Amino acid sequence: MFSTFNQESFHSICDTLAAKDADLKRIIDNYGYPPMWSRPNTFESLVHIILEQQVSLASALAALNKLKEAVQEITPARVLQLSDAEFKACYFSRQKMAYTRCLAEAIFSGQINLEASENTTDDEVRQVLISIKGIGNWTVDVYLMFVLQRADIFPSGDLAAVLAFKKLKQLPKETTKDMLISLAEHWRPYRTVATMLLWHFYLSSRGKTISLPL
Structure with missing residues (x-):
């Protein structure tokens, strides 16, 4: 089975994540909710x-x-x-x-x-x-x-997400991909939305806005 999210549930999922992770809550407090990036299935x-x-x-x-x-x-x-x-x-x-x-x-x-x-x-x-x-x-x-808006994906190969994760959690630069994957387990079953918050943090902390996924 798989779970999905949509525009109606997006902010609620962000709030659920914020309630279990103070660092994600700080992103929302400082920069607001992230855009819900999406593209058609084409x-x-x-x-x-x-x-x-x-x-x-x-x-x-x-x-x-x-x-x-x-x-x-x-x-x-x-x-x-x-x-x-x-x-x-x-x-x-x-x-x-x-x-x-x-x-x-x-x-x-x-x-x-x-x-x-x-x-x-x-x-x-x-x-x-x-x-x-x-x-x-x-x-x-x-x-x-x-x-497909699947709710529980952590793209461990995405450089921006990885950099944002390390900065948000004040992790050493040499933190391994396996360690990040393990830490991201805390965000199940909404790792996709947690990653959107990471991207939002990555862009906003650099004064950038963009309407497309990384």
């Missing part, structure tokens, strides 16, 4: 997440918008018609060009059914998506959190 959203791998959000969005200009509507069929040169003109690296094509082929052929993922468990979604070249755990985590 091929375009997954392409966007792939583009965000290891680059700035601004760079990823620029490439996505350029792709949208080129094909009008970002669908597997239209993307598969693009040449290498056309992809490059949309600021796609050779790697991300290959990843996007692999994803488009998987959806176009029926290997992946994004609509069906809404009714499958987190582990099942991960198993299917991670079989596609270029999709790793971070990409699956973001898809689960922001597209």
